[in-house]
Amino acid sequence: MRKVSFLLFLLFVLKNDGRLIRYQRQRQHSPLPSGKYRISPTTGVRIALPTPEQLQWQSQELGVLIHFNIATYINNDGCIDQIVPNISLFNPYLLNTDNWVQTMLDFGAKYAVLVAKHACGFLMAPSNVKFPLNPTGKIISYNYTVDYSPVKGLNILDEFIKSCENKQIRTGFYYTVVTNNWLNVESGFVQNRTLKPGQLNITQKTYDNIVLQQLRELWTNYGTLDEIWFDGGYTTTLKDPITALLAELQPQAIAFNGYGISPNSVRWIGTEMGVAPDPNWSTGITNDGGDPNSPIFCPAECDTTLQAHDRWFWGVNVTLRSLSELIQVYHETVGRNCLLMLDLTPDRTGLIPSAYARRYKQLGDFIRSCYGTPVLPMERLISDDSLQYIQLFVSSPVTVDRSVIQEDQTDGQVIRAYVVDVQLVDTTNIHQWMKVAQGTSIGNKKIDIWQVGPQLINAVRLTIIKTVDKPVIKSFTVHLCN
Numbered sequence: 491m492r493k494v495s496f497l498l499f500l501l502f503v504l505k506n507d508g509r510l511i512r513y514q515r516q517r518q519h520s521p522l523p524s525g526k527y528r529i530s531p532t533t534g535v536r537i538a539l540p541t542p543e544q545l546q547w548q549s550q551e552l553g554v555l556i557h558f559n560i561a562t563y564i565n566n567d568g569c570i571d572q573i574v575p576n577i578s579l580f581n582p583y584l585l586n587t588d589n590w591v592q593t594m595l596d597f598g599a600k601y602a603v604l605v606a607k608h609a610c611g612f613l614m615a616p617s618n619v620k621f622p623l624n625p626t627g628k629i630i631s632y633n634y635t636v637d638y639s640p641v642k643g644l645n646i647l648d649e650f651i652k653s654c655e656n657k658q659i660r661t662g663f664y665y666t667v668v669t670n671n672w673l674n675v676e677s678g679f680v681q682n683r684t685l686k687p688g689q690l691n692i693t694q695k696t697y698d699n700i701v702l703q704q705l706r707e708l709w710t711n712y713g714t715l716d717e718i719w720f721d722g723g724y725t726t727t728l729k730d731p732i733t734a735l736l737a738e739l740q741p742q743a744i745a746f747n748g749y750g751i752s753p754n755s756v757r758w759i760g761t762e763m764g765v766a767p768d769p770n771w772s773t774g775i776t777n778d779g780g781d782p783n784s785p786i787f788c789p790a791e792c793d794t795t796l797q798a799h800d801r802w803f804w805g806v807n808v809t810l811r812s813l814s815e816l817i818q819v820y821h822e823t824v825g826r827n828c829l830l831m832l833d834l835t836p837d838r839t840g841l842i843p844s845a846y847a848r849r850y851k852q853l854g855d856f857i858r859s860c861y862g863t864p865v866l867p868m869e870r871l872i873s874d875d876s877l878q879y880i881q882l883f884v885s886s887p888v889t890v891d892r893s894v895i896q897e898d899q900t901d902g903q904v905i906r907a908y909v910v911d912v913q914l915v916d917t918t919n920i921h922q923w924m925k926v927a928q929g930t931s932i933g934n935k936k937i938d939i940w941q942v943g944p945q946l947i948n949a950v951r952l953t954i955i956k957t958v959d960k961p962v963i964k965s966f967t968v969h970l971c972n
Protein backbone atom coordinates (compact mmCIF):
# COMPACT_ATOMS: atom_id res chain seq x y z
CA MET A 491 0.00 0.00 0.00
CA ARG A 492 2.91 2.33 0.57
CA LYS A 493 3.70 2.19 -3.10
CA VAL A 494 0.23 3.40 -3.87
CA SER A 495 0.29 6.35 -1.56
CA PHE A 496 3.70 7.27 -2.90
CA LEU A 497 2.33 7.31 -6.40
CA LEU A 498 -0.74 9.24 -5.38
CA PHE A 499 1.47 11.81 -3.82
CA LEU A 500 3.22 12.38 -7.11
CA LEU A 501 0.32 12.13 -9.44
CA PHE A 502 -3.03 13.55 -10.08
CA VAL A 503 -5.77 10.91 -10.03
CA LEU A 504 -8.08 11.00 -13.00
CA LYS A 505 -10.21 7.89 -12.83
CA ASN A 506 -10.27 4.98 -10.48
CA ASP A 507 -13.31 3.12 -11.68
CA GLY A 508 -11.45 0.95 -14.15
CA ARG A 509 -12.71 2.84 -17.17
CA LEU A 510 -10.49 4.43 -19.76
CA ILE A 511 -8.81 7.67 -18.96
CA ARG A 512 -11.04 10.47 -20.04
CA TYR A 513 -8.68 13.10 -21.10
CA GLN A 514 -10.45 14.76 -23.95
CA ARG A 515 -8.93 18.10 -24.51
CA GLN A 516 -11.53 20.65 -25.57
CA ARG A 517 -10.33 21.26 -29.05
CA GLN A 518 -11.68 23.55 -31.67
CA HIS A 519 -11.68 21.88 -35.00
CA SER A 520 -8.80 23.21 -36.95
CA PRO A 521 -9.74 26.30 -38.95
CA LEU A 522 -6.75 25.62 -41.22
CA PRO A 523 -7.27 24.02 -44.59
CA SER A 524 -6.30 20.35 -44.71
CA GLY A 525 -2.75 19.31 -45.48
CA LYS A 526 -1.41 22.13 -43.33
CA TYR A 527 0.66 22.39 -40.20
CA ARG A 528 0.51 24.37 -36.97
CA ILE A 529 3.24 25.94 -34.90
CA SER A 530 3.74 24.33 -31.52
CA PRO A 531 3.03 26.85 -28.74
CA THR A 532 5.55 25.08 -26.51
CA THR A 533 8.51 24.45 -28.84
CA GLY A 534 7.82 26.58 -31.91
CA VAL A 535 8.30 23.68 -34.31
CA ARG A 536 5.97 22.91 -37.19
CA ILE A 537 3.51 20.07 -36.51
CA ALA A 538 1.82 18.48 -39.52
CA LEU A 539 -1.96 18.30 -39.18
CA PRO A 540 -4.02 15.38 -40.42
CA THR A 541 -7.30 15.73 -42.28
CA PRO A 542 -10.27 14.06 -40.52
CA GLU A 543 -10.25 11.50 -43.35
CA GLN A 544 -6.60 10.61 -42.73
CA LEU A 545 -7.22 10.17 -39.00
CA GLN A 546 -10.24 7.99 -39.58
CA TRP A 547 -8.31 5.98 -42.18
CA GLN A 548 -5.38 5.37 -39.83
CA SER A 549 -7.65 4.13 -37.06
CA GLN A 550 -8.86 1.28 -39.29
CA GLU A 551 -5.54 -0.58 -38.97
CA LEU A 552 -6.61 -3.60 -41.06
CA GLY A 553 -7.76 -3.77 -44.66
CA VAL A 554 -7.60 -5.93 -47.75
CA LEU A 555 -6.41 -5.34 -51.30
CA ILE A 556 -8.39 -7.66 -53.55
CA HIS A 557 -6.41 -9.04 -56.48
CA PHE A 558 -9.05 -10.53 -58.70
CA ASN A 559 -8.97 -9.87 -62.42
CA ILE A 560 -8.13 -11.65 -65.67
CA ALA A 561 -4.62 -12.32 -64.31
CA THR A 562 -6.31 -14.77 -61.89
CA TYR A 563 -6.80 -17.03 -64.91
CA ILE A 564 -3.19 -17.26 -66.09
CA ASN A 565 -0.05 -18.53 -64.39
CA ASN A 566 1.66 -15.16 -64.56
CA ASP A 567 1.26 -12.90 -61.54
CA GLY A 568 -0.12 -9.73 -63.10
CA CYS A 569 0.52 -10.11 -66.84
CA ILE A 570 4.22 -9.42 -66.66
CA ASP A 571 5.86 -9.03 -70.12
CA GLN A 572 3.02 -7.41 -72.02
CA ILE A 573 0.75 -10.43 -71.92
CA VAL A 574 -2.87 -9.87 -73.03
CA PRO A 575 -4.88 -12.88 -71.79
CA ASN A 576 -7.76 -14.11 -73.93
CA ILE A 577 -10.93 -12.52 -72.58
CA SER A 578 -12.80 -15.84 -72.73
CA LEU A 579 -10.68 -17.05 -69.80
CA PHE A 580 -12.47 -14.72 -67.37
CA ASN A 581 -15.23 -16.91 -65.98
CA PRO A 582 -15.86 -16.66 -62.22
CA TYR A 583 -18.93 -18.86 -62.42
CA LEU A 584 -19.42 -19.10 -58.63
CA LEU A 585 -18.63 -15.45 -57.87
CA ASN A 586 -20.06 -14.39 -54.52
CA THR A 587 -18.89 -11.15 -52.97
CA ASP A 588 -20.62 -11.98 -49.65
CA ASN A 589 -18.11 -14.83 -49.44
CA TRP A 590 -15.26 -12.32 -49.82
CA VAL A 591 -16.78 -10.12 -47.12
CA GLN A 592 -17.07 -13.04 -44.68
CA THR A 593 -13.30 -13.49 -44.95
CA MET A 594 -12.77 -9.77 -44.41
CA LEU A 595 -14.85 -9.97 -41.22
CA ASP A 596 -13.00 -13.07 -40.01
CA PHE A 597 -9.71 -11.23 -40.48
CA GLY A 598 -11.00 -7.98 -39.00
CA ALA A 599 -10.62 -5.79 -42.12
CA LYS A 600 -12.32 -2.42 -41.91
CA TYR A 601 -11.82 -1.53 -45.56
CA ALA A 602 -11.37 -3.22 -48.92
CA VAL A 603 -9.84 -1.97 -52.14
CA LEU A 604 -10.68 -3.95 -55.28
CA VAL A 605 -8.47 -4.10 -58.36
CA ALA A 606 -10.78 -2.73 -61.07
CA LYS A 607 -8.02 -2.71 -63.68
CA HIS A 608 -4.52 -4.13 -63.43
CA ALA A 609 -1.60 -4.28 -65.85
CA CYS A 610 -3.33 -6.58 -68.36
CA GLY A 611 -5.77 -3.78 -69.22
CA PHE A 612 -8.88 -5.83 -68.47
CA LEU A 613 -11.55 -3.75 -66.73
CA MET A 614 -13.87 -5.56 -64.31
CA ALA A 615 -16.61 -2.99 -64.93
CA PRO A 616 -18.62 -2.22 -68.03
CA SER A 617 -17.31 0.86 -69.83
CA ASN A 618 -18.85 3.23 -72.38
CA VAL A 619 -15.46 4.56 -73.44
CA LYS A 620 -14.75 4.60 -77.19
CA PHE A 621 -11.45 5.57 -78.80
CA PRO A 622 -9.70 5.81 -82.18
CA LEU A 623 -7.09 3.31 -83.35
CA ASN A 624 -3.80 4.54 -84.75
CA PRO A 625 -3.27 5.28 -87.61
CA THR A 626 -6.68 4.53 -89.18
CA GLY A 627 -8.78 6.59 -86.77
CA LYS A 628 -11.34 3.80 -86.64
CA ILE A 629 -13.43 4.21 -83.47
CA ILE A 630 -13.77 1.12 -81.28
CA SER A 631 -15.24 0.41 -77.86
CA TYR A 632 -13.08 -0.31 -74.84
CA ASN A 633 -14.22 -3.92 -75.07
CA TYR A 634 -11.59 -5.61 -72.92
CA THR A 635 -14.06 -5.66 -70.02
CA VAL A 636 -16.26 -7.99 -68.02
CA ASP A 637 -19.12 -7.22 -70.44
CA TYR A 638 -17.36 -9.04 -73.28
CA SER A 639 -16.37 -12.02 -71.11
CA PRO A 640 -18.26 -15.25 -70.43
CA VAL A 641 -19.89 -13.56 -67.40
CA LYS A 642 -21.29 -10.64 -69.41
CA GLY A 643 -23.94 -8.78 -67.42
CA LEU A 644 -22.37 -9.51 -64.05
CA ASN A 645 -21.54 -6.21 -62.32
CA ILE A 646 -18.76 -7.31 -60.00
CA LEU A 647 -17.97 -3.81 -58.77
CA ASP A 648 -21.61 -3.20 -57.80
CA GLU A 649 -21.86 -6.53 -56.00
CA PHE A 650 -18.58 -5.88 -54.17
CA ILE A 651 -19.78 -2.46 -52.99
CA LYS A 652 -23.17 -3.80 -51.84
CA SER A 653 -21.70 -6.76 -49.94
CA CYS A 654 -19.19 -4.50 -48.17
CA GLU A 655 -21.78 -1.85 -47.32
CA ASN A 656 -24.00 -4.52 -45.75
CA LYS A 657 -21.25 -5.18 -43.22
CA GLN A 658 -19.98 -1.60 -42.84
CA ILE A 659 -16.72 -2.29 -44.64
CA ARG A 660 -15.34 0.76 -46.40
CA THR A 661 -14.55 0.44 -50.07
CA GLY A 662 -12.30 1.67 -52.82
CA PHE A 663 -10.81 0.86 -56.19
CA TYR A 664 -7.39 0.23 -57.65
CA TYR A 665 -6.92 1.29 -61.28
CA THR A 666 -3.41 1.32 -62.70
CA VAL A 667 -2.93 4.52 -64.62
CA VAL A 668 0.60 3.70 -65.75
CA THR A 669 0.27 0.21 -67.23
CA ASN A 670 -2.07 -1.27 -69.83
CA ASN A 671 -0.79 -4.23 -71.84
CA TRP A 672 -3.82 -4.29 -74.13
CA LEU A 673 -3.03 -0.73 -75.20
CA ASN A 674 0.76 -1.24 -75.22
CA VAL A 675 1.31 1.18 -72.30
CA GLU A 676 4.12 0.92 -69.79
CA SER A 677 5.37 3.45 -67.22
CA GLY A 678 2.52 5.70 -68.33
CA PHE A 679 3.53 5.86 -72.00
CA VAL A 680 2.41 4.16 -75.20
CA GLN A 681 5.45 2.16 -76.28
CA ASN A 682 7.05 2.16 -79.68
CA ARG A 683 7.76 -1.53 -80.10
CA THR A 684 6.39 -4.41 -82.10
CA LEU A 685 2.87 -5.21 -80.94
CA LYS A 686 2.33 -8.56 -79.25
CA PRO A 687 -0.77 -10.67 -79.93
CA GLY A 688 -3.91 -8.88 -78.75
CA GLN A 689 -2.30 -5.43 -78.42
CA LEU A 690 -3.69 -2.32 -80.11
CA ASN A 691 -1.98 0.77 -81.47
CA ILE A 692 -3.22 4.09 -80.06
CA THR A 693 -1.68 7.51 -79.49
CA GLN A 694 -0.57 8.88 -76.15
CA LYS A 695 -3.34 11.47 -76.26
CA THR A 696 -5.92 8.74 -76.83
CA TYR A 697 -4.53 6.80 -73.89
CA ASP A 698 -4.64 9.79 -71.54
CA ASN A 699 -8.27 10.44 -72.56
CA ILE A 700 -9.20 6.79 -71.92
CA VAL A 701 -7.72 6.95 -68.41
CA LEU A 702 -9.57 10.13 -67.50
CA GLN A 703 -12.87 8.85 -68.90
CA GLN A 704 -12.59 5.53 -67.09
CA LEU A 705 -11.63 7.18 -63.81
CA ARG A 706 -14.72 9.35 -64.24
CA GLU A 707 -16.84 6.22 -64.73
CA LEU A 708 -15.32 4.46 -61.71
CA TRP A 709 -15.61 7.51 -59.51
CA THR A 710 -19.19 8.28 -60.59
CA ASN A 711 -20.99 4.95 -60.81
CA TYR A 712 -20.25 3.31 -57.46
CA GLY A 713 -21.04 5.91 -54.81
CA THR A 714 -18.68 7.40 -52.28
CA LEU A 715 -15.27 5.73 -52.27
CA ASP A 716 -13.05 5.66 -49.20
CA GLU A 717 -9.73 4.86 -50.81
CA ILE A 718 -8.33 5.13 -54.31
CA TRP A 719 -5.14 3.37 -55.24
CA PHE A 720 -2.68 4.90 -57.68
CA ASP A 721 -0.28 2.00 -57.96
CA GLY A 722 2.83 3.28 -59.68
CA GLY A 723 1.43 6.82 -59.59
CA TYR A 724 0.55 8.80 -62.76
CA THR A 725 2.39 10.77 -65.43
CA THR A 726 3.03 14.49 -65.10
CA THR A 727 0.61 15.15 -67.98
CA LEU A 728 -2.22 13.50 -66.04
CA LYS A 729 -1.40 15.02 -62.67
CA ASP A 730 -3.53 18.17 -63.03
CA PRO A 731 -6.56 16.54 -64.67
CA ILE A 732 -6.56 13.71 -62.08
CA THR A 733 -6.30 16.25 -59.25
CA ALA A 734 -9.28 18.13 -60.65
CA LEU A 735 -11.31 14.95 -61.19
CA LEU A 736 -10.63 13.76 -57.63
CA ALA A 737 -11.63 17.13 -56.19
CA GLU A 738 -14.80 17.07 -58.29
CA LEU A 739 -15.94 13.47 -57.74
CA GLN A 740 -14.31 11.89 -54.68
CA PRO A 741 -12.71 14.66 -52.57
CA GLN A 742 -13.07 12.63 -49.36
CA ALA A 743 -11.25 9.56 -50.67
CA ILE A 744 -7.90 8.58 -49.27
CA ALA A 745 -5.40 8.60 -52.14
CA PHE A 746 -2.67 5.98 -51.97
CA ASN A 747 0.47 7.41 -53.63
CA GLY A 748 -1.58 10.57 -53.77
CA TYR A 749 0.73 13.22 -52.37
CA GLY A 750 0.35 16.23 -54.65
CA ILE A 751 -3.09 15.29 -55.98
CA SER A 752 -5.11 15.03 -52.76
CA PRO A 753 -4.96 16.46 -49.24
CA ASN A 754 -6.04 12.99 -48.07
CA SER A 755 -2.91 11.28 -49.29
CA VAL A 756 -1.17 8.30 -47.77
CA ARG A 757 2.22 6.90 -48.65
CA TRP A 758 3.60 3.49 -49.50
CA ILE A 759 5.93 2.05 -46.89
CA GLY A 760 8.37 1.04 -49.62
CA THR A 761 8.25 -2.78 -49.56
CA GLU A 762 5.70 -5.51 -50.14
CA MET A 763 6.98 -7.66 -47.28
CA GLY A 764 4.67 -6.39 -44.55
CA VAL A 765 7.35 -4.68 -42.48
CA ALA A 766 7.47 -1.03 -41.50
CA PRO A 767 10.72 0.47 -40.26
CA ASP A 768 10.88 1.38 -36.59
CA PRO A 769 10.44 4.28 -36.16
CA ASN A 770 7.65 4.89 -38.60
CA TRP A 771 6.15 8.40 -38.46
CA SER A 772 2.75 9.59 -39.65
CA THR A 773 4.50 12.44 -41.43
CA GLY A 774 6.76 12.75 -44.47
CA ILE A 775 6.26 11.71 -48.07
CA THR A 776 9.12 9.32 -48.78
CA ASN A 777 8.49 5.58 -49.13
CA ASP A 778 10.03 4.58 -45.81
CA GLY A 779 9.62 5.31 -42.13
CA GLY A 780 8.83 8.96 -42.81
CA ASP A 781 10.17 12.08 -41.17
CA PRO A 782 9.09 13.50 -37.80
CA ASN A 783 10.10 17.00 -38.90
CA SER A 784 8.03 17.02 -42.08
CA PRO A 785 5.15 19.52 -42.15
CA ILE A 786 3.12 17.06 -44.23
CA PHE A 787 0.84 14.52 -42.59
CA CYS A 788 0.92 11.48 -44.86
CA PRO A 789 0.70 8.18 -42.98
CA ALA A 790 1.93 4.87 -44.38
CA GLU A 791 0.14 1.82 -45.75
CA CYS A 792 1.85 -1.59 -45.64
CA ASP A 793 0.46 -3.82 -48.37
CA THR A 794 1.57 -7.43 -48.40
CA THR A 795 0.50 -10.90 -49.48
CA LEU A 796 -1.06 -13.92 -47.79
CA GLN A 797 0.50 -16.17 -50.42
CA ALA A 798 4.24 -16.81 -50.14
CA HIS A 799 6.85 -15.29 -52.48
CA ASP A 800 5.12 -11.95 -53.05
CA ARG A 801 2.39 -13.59 -55.15
CA TRP A 802 -0.60 -11.22 -55.52
CA PHE A 803 -3.09 -13.00 -57.80
CA TRP A 804 -4.38 -16.43 -56.85
CA GLY A 805 -1.91 -19.04 -58.06
CA VAL A 806 -2.04 -22.77 -58.67
CA ASN A 807 -0.34 -24.75 -55.86
CA VAL A 808 0.91 -21.58 -54.17
CA THR A 809 1.79 -21.93 -50.48
CA LEU A 810 0.45 -19.57 -47.85
CA ARG A 811 2.54 -17.67 -45.35
CA SER A 812 2.44 -19.32 -41.94
CA LEU A 813 0.33 -17.96 -39.11
CA SER A 814 3.44 -17.11 -37.09
CA GLU A 815 4.89 -15.15 -40.02
CA LEU A 816 1.60 -13.25 -40.40
CA ILE A 817 1.52 -12.47 -36.68
CA GLN A 818 4.97 -10.99 -37.06
CA VAL A 819 3.71 -8.99 -40.05
CA TYR A 820 0.89 -7.63 -37.85
CA HIS A 821 3.35 -6.55 -35.17
CA GLU A 822 5.73 -4.99 -37.67
CA THR A 823 3.00 -3.05 -39.47
CA VAL A 824 0.05 -2.15 -37.22
CA GLY A 825 2.42 -2.27 -34.23
CA ARG A 826 4.62 0.29 -35.98
CA ASN A 827 2.01 2.85 -36.95
CA CYS A 828 1.35 1.42 -40.42
CA LEU A 829 -1.91 0.09 -41.86
CA LEU A 830 -1.79 -3.59 -42.71
CA MET A 831 -3.40 -4.13 -46.09
CA LEU A 832 -3.42 -7.84 -46.72
CA ASP A 833 -3.93 -9.22 -50.19
CA LEU A 834 -7.21 -11.13 -50.72
CA THR A 835 -7.33 -13.50 -53.69
CA PRO A 836 -10.51 -15.13 -54.92
CA ASP A 837 -9.68 -18.14 -57.08
CA ARG A 838 -10.86 -18.91 -60.62
CA THR A 839 -14.38 -19.80 -59.41
CA GLY A 840 -14.72 -16.35 -57.81
CA LEU A 841 -14.62 -17.61 -54.21
CA ILE A 842 -11.98 -17.41 -51.49
CA PRO A 843 -10.35 -20.87 -51.27
CA SER A 844 -11.19 -22.43 -47.90
CA ALA A 845 -7.56 -22.88 -46.84
CA TYR A 846 -7.02 -19.16 -47.46
CA ALA A 847 -10.19 -18.24 -45.57
CA ARG A 848 -8.98 -20.29 -42.59
CA ARG A 849 -5.61 -18.51 -42.51
CA TYR A 850 -7.26 -15.06 -42.48
CA LYS A 851 -9.50 -16.19 -39.63
CA GLN A 852 -6.57 -17.61 -37.67
CA LEU A 853 -4.82 -14.26 -37.90
CA GLY A 854 -8.00 -12.39 -36.96
CA ASP A 855 -8.55 -14.74 -34.02
CA PHE A 856 -5.01 -14.09 -32.79
CA ILE A 857 -5.43 -10.31 -33.01
CA ARG A 858 -8.79 -10.42 -31.20
CA SER A 859 -7.63 -12.76 -28.45
CA CYS A 860 -4.31 -11.01 -27.85
CA TYR A 861 -5.34 -7.38 -28.18
CA GLY A 862 -9.15 -7.38 -27.98
CA THR A 863 -9.36 -7.06 -24.21
CA PRO A 864 -6.55 -5.41 -22.27
CA VAL A 865 -5.67 -6.45 -18.74
CA LEU A 866 -7.61 -3.85 -16.78
CA PRO A 867 -5.92 -1.94 -13.99
CA MET A 868 -7.54 -0.99 -10.69
CA GLU A 869 -6.52 2.56 -11.20
CA ARG A 870 -5.15 4.84 -13.89
CA LEU A 871 -3.11 7.88 -13.05
CA ILE A 872 -1.85 10.70 -15.18
CA SER A 873 0.60 13.45 -14.34
CA ASP A 874 -0.42 17.09 -14.56
CA ASP A 875 1.79 17.73 -17.54
CA SER A 876 0.58 14.53 -19.26
CA LEU A 877 4.10 13.18 -19.45
CA GLN A 878 3.41 10.14 -17.25
CA TYR A 879 0.71 7.53 -17.32
CA ILE A 880 0.56 4.84 -14.68
CA GLN A 881 -1.64 1.80 -14.28
CA LEU A 882 -1.89 0.16 -10.88
CA PHE A 883 -2.64 -3.49 -10.23
CA VAL A 884 -1.44 -3.42 -6.63
CA SER A 885 -4.02 -5.53 -4.81
CA SER A 886 -4.08 -8.09 -7.61
CA PRO A 887 -0.81 -8.13 -9.52
CA VAL A 888 -0.93 -9.29 -13.14
CA THR A 889 1.38 -11.09 -15.50
CA VAL A 890 1.73 -9.26 -18.79
CA ASP A 891 4.26 -9.32 -21.62
CA ARG A 892 3.56 -6.35 -23.85
CA SER A 893 2.21 -2.83 -24.00
CA VAL A 894 0.22 -0.93 -26.60
CA ILE A 895 0.28 2.85 -26.88
CA GLN A 896 -1.95 5.04 -29.01
CA GLU A 897 -1.39 8.74 -29.49
CA ASP A 898 -4.29 11.09 -30.19
CA GLN A 899 -3.07 12.71 -33.41
CA THR A 900 -5.99 15.10 -33.91
CA ASP A 901 -3.59 18.02 -33.52
CA GLY A 902 -0.69 16.16 -35.09
CA GLN A 903 1.83 13.53 -34.01
CA VAL A 904 3.88 15.18 -31.26
CA ILE A 905 5.60 12.50 -29.19
CA ARG A 906 9.23 11.92 -30.13
CA ALA A 907 10.41 9.44 -27.47
CA TYR A 908 9.00 7.38 -24.61
CA VAL A 909 9.90 4.71 -22.09
CA VAL A 910 7.72 2.00 -20.55
CA ASP A 911 8.74 0.59 -17.21
CA VAL A 912 7.19 -1.67 -14.63
CA GLN A 913 7.22 -2.17 -10.91
CA LEU A 914 7.69 -5.86 -10.25
CA VAL A 915 5.51 -7.48 -7.63
CA ASP A 916 8.51 -8.24 -5.42
CA THR A 917 9.96 -4.75 -5.66
CA THR A 918 10.96 -3.53 -2.21
CA ASN A 919 11.98 -0.01 -3.11
CA ILE A 920 9.18 2.17 -4.42
CA HIS A 921 11.62 4.10 -6.58
CA GLN A 922 12.64 0.98 -8.37
CA TRP A 923 11.27 0.63 -11.84
CA MET A 924 12.46 -1.77 -14.53
CA LYS A 925 12.52 -0.60 -18.12
CA VAL A 926 10.64 -2.97 -20.45
CA ALA A 927 10.35 -0.93 -23.64
CA GLN A 928 11.39 2.33 -25.22
CA GLY A 929 10.78 3.91 -28.55
CA THR A 930 10.30 7.06 -30.55
CA SER A 931 7.29 7.21 -32.89
CA ILE A 932 3.89 6.20 -31.48
CA GLY A 933 1.26 7.69 -33.82
CA ASN A 934 -1.88 5.61 -34.28
CA LYS A 935 -0.38 2.61 -32.52
CA LYS A 936 2.86 1.26 -31.13
CA ILE A 937 3.04 -2.30 -29.87
CA ASP A 938 6.05 -3.25 -27.74
CA ILE A 939 6.56 -6.92 -27.00
CA TRP A 940 8.87 -6.84 -24.02
CA GLN A 941 12.28 -8.39 -24.56
CA VAL A 942 12.32 -9.46 -20.91
CA GLY A 943 9.27 -11.68 -21.43
CA PRO A 944 6.19 -11.94 -19.17
CA GLN A 945 6.46 -10.10 -15.85
CA LEU A 946 4.35 -10.21 -12.69
CA ILE A 947 3.76 -6.55 -11.92
CA ASN A 948 2.13 -4.14 -9.53
CA ALA A 949 2.30 -1.18 -11.85
CA VAL A 950 3.28 -0.12 -15.35
CA ARG A 951 4.35 3.37 -16.30
CA LEU A 952 4.59 5.19 -19.60
CA THR A 953 6.84 8.24 -19.59
CA ILE A 954 6.98 10.63 -22.51
CA ILE A 955 10.59 11.75 -22.55
CA LYS A 956 10.55 13.91 -25.66
CA THR A 957 7.66 15.72 -27.25
CA VAL A 958 7.16 18.81 -29.39
CA ASP A 959 3.90 19.80 -27.73
CA LYS A 960 1.69 18.61 -24.89
CA PRO A 961 1.05 14.93 -25.66
CA VAL A 962 -2.39 13.34 -25.69
CA ILE A 963 -2.44 9.60 -25.12
CA LYS A 964 -5.51 7.91 -26.59
CA SER A 965 -4.81 4.65 -24.82
CA PHE A 966 -2.07 2.81 -22.98
CA THR A 967 -2.78 -0.85 -22.24
CA VAL A 968 -0.96 -4.03 -21.25
CA HIS A 969 -1.64 -7.56 -22.46
CA LEU A 970 -0.57 -11.15 -22.04
CA CYS A 971 -0.51 -13.30 -25.16
CA ASN A 972 0.67 -16.80 -25.87
Ligand SMILES: *[C@@H]1O[C@H](CO)[C@@H](O)[C@H](O)[C@H]1NC(C)=O
Nearest residue numbers: 574575576577578579687688
Ligand atom coordinates in the same frame (compact mmCIF):
# COMPACT_ATOMS: atom_id res chain seq x y z
C1 LIG B 1 -9.89 -16.91 -77.25
O1 LIG B 1 -10.40 -18.12 -76.78
C2 LIG B 1 -11.57 -18.54 -77.48
C3 LIG B 1 -12.16 -19.73 -76.76
O2 LIG B 1 -11.16 -20.65 -76.53
C4 LIG B 1 -11.20 -18.81 -78.93
O3 LIG B 1 -12.35 -19.19 -79.64
C5 LIG B 1 -10.62 -17.56 -79.56
O4 LIG B 1 -10.14 -17.82 -80.84
C6 LIG B 1 -9.46 -17.04 -78.72
N1 LIG B 1 -9.06 -15.75 -79.23
C7 LIG B 1 -7.80 -15.48 -79.52
C8 LIG B 1 -7.53 -14.12 -80.05
O5 LIG B 1 -6.90 -16.28 -79.37
Ligand SMILES: *[C@@H]1O[C@H](CO)[C@@H](O)[C@H](O)[C@H]1NC(C)=O
Nearest residue numbers: 577630631632633634638639
Ligand atom coordinates in the same frame (compact mmCIF):
# COMPACT_ATOMS: atom_id res chain seq x y z
C1 LIG C 1 -13.00 -5.58 -79.50
O1 LIG C 1 -13.02 -4.71 -80.61
C2 LIG C 1 -12.07 -5.03 -81.60
C3 LIG C 1 -12.11 -3.97 -82.66
O2 LIG C 1 -13.42 -3.79 -83.12
C4 LIG C 1 -12.33 -6.42 -82.14
O3 LIG C 1 -11.33 -6.75 -83.06
C5 LIG C 1 -12.32 -7.41 -81.00
O4 LIG C 1 -12.67 -8.68 -81.47
C6 LIG C 1 -13.31 -6.98 -79.95
N1 LIG C 1 -13.15 -7.88 -78.81
C7 LIG C 1 -14.17 -8.42 -78.20
C8 LIG C 1 -13.87 -9.30 -77.05
O5 LIG C 1 -15.33 -8.22 -78.55
Ligand SMILES: *[C@@H]1O[C@H](CO)[C@@H](O)[C@H](O)[C@H]1NC(C)=O
Nearest residue numbers: 680681682683684685693694
Ligand atom coordinates in the same frame (compact mmCIF):
# COMPACT_ATOMS: atom_id res chain seq x y z
C1 LIG D 1 9.33 3.83 -83.61
O1 LIG D 1 10.24 2.81 -83.99
C2 LIG D 1 10.51 2.79 -85.37
C3 LIG D 1 11.35 1.56 -85.66
O2 LIG D 1 12.44 1.47 -84.78
C4 LIG D 1 11.20 4.09 -85.76
O3 LIG D 1 11.46 4.10 -87.16
C5 LIG D 1 10.28 5.25 -85.41
O4 LIG D 1 10.94 6.47 -85.65
C6 LIG D 1 9.87 5.20 -83.94
N1 LIG D 1 8.86 6.20 -83.71
C7 LIG D 1 8.92 7.02 -82.66
C8 LIG D 1 7.78 7.98 -82.55
O5 LIG D 1 9.82 7.02 -81.85
Ligand SMILES: *[C@@H]1O[C@H](CO)[C@@H](O)[C@H](O)[C@H]1NC(C)=O
Nearest residue numbers: 624625681682683684685691
Ligand atom coordinates in the same frame (compact mmCIF):
# COMPACT_ATOMS: atom_id res chain seq x y z
C1 LIG E 1 1.45 2.76 -84.50
O1 LIG E 1 1.09 3.46 -85.65
C2 LIG E 1 1.98 4.48 -85.99
C3 LIG E 1 1.40 5.23 -87.17
O2 LIG E 1 1.22 4.36 -88.25
C4 LIG E 1 3.34 3.89 -86.30
O3 LIG E 1 4.26 4.92 -86.59
C5 LIG E 1 3.83 3.13 -85.11
O4 LIG E 1 5.03 2.49 -85.38
C6 LIG E 1 2.81 2.11 -84.68
N1 LIG E 1 3.23 1.56 -83.40
C7 LIG E 1 3.41 0.28 -83.21
C8 LIG E 1 3.87 -0.13 -81.84
O5 LIG E 1 3.21 -0.54 -84.06
Ligand SMILES: *[C@@H]1O[C@H](CO)[C@@H](O)[C@H](O)[C@H]1NC(C)=O
Nearest residue numbers: 564565566805806807808809
Ligand atom coordinates in the same frame (compact mmCIF):
# COMPACT_ATOMS: atom_id res chain seq x y z
C1 LIG F 1 0.00 -28.48 -58.91
O1 LIG F 1 0.19 -29.63 -58.11
C2 LIG F 1 -0.29 -30.82 -58.70
C3 LIG F 1 -0.15 -31.94 -57.69
O2 LIG F 1 1.13 -31.96 -57.15
C4 LIG F 1 0.48 -31.09 -59.99
O3 LIG F 1 -0.03 -32.24 -60.61
C5 LIG F 1 0.30 -29.90 -60.93
O4 LIG F 1 1.08 -30.07 -62.08
C6 LIG F 1 0.69 -28.59 -60.25
N1 LIG F 1 0.36 -27.49 -61.12
C7 LIG F 1 1.13 -26.44 -61.31
C8 LIG F 1 0.67 -25.40 -62.26
O5 LIG F 1 2.17 -26.27 -60.69
Ligand SMILES: CC(=O)N[C@H]1CO[C@H](CO)[C@@H](O)[C@@H]1O
Nearest residue numbers: 767768769778779780781782
Ligand atom coordinates in the same frame (compact mmCIF):
# COMPACT_ATOMS: atom_id res chain seq x y z
C1 LIG G 1 13.69 9.86 -38.77
C2 LIG G 1 13.91 8.42 -39.05
O1 LIG G 1 14.15 7.64 -38.16
N1 LIG G 1 13.80 8.08 -40.29
C3 LIG G 1 14.02 6.73 -40.74
C4 LIG G 1 12.76 6.22 -41.30
O2 LIG G 1 12.91 4.96 -41.88
C5 LIG G 1 13.86 4.96 -42.91
C6 LIG G 1 13.87 3.58 -43.53
O3 LIG G 1 14.11 2.60 -42.58
C7 LIG G 1 15.21 5.36 -42.40
O4 LIG G 1 16.14 5.40 -43.46
C8 LIG G 1 15.10 6.72 -41.78
O5 LIG G 1 16.31 7.11 -41.20
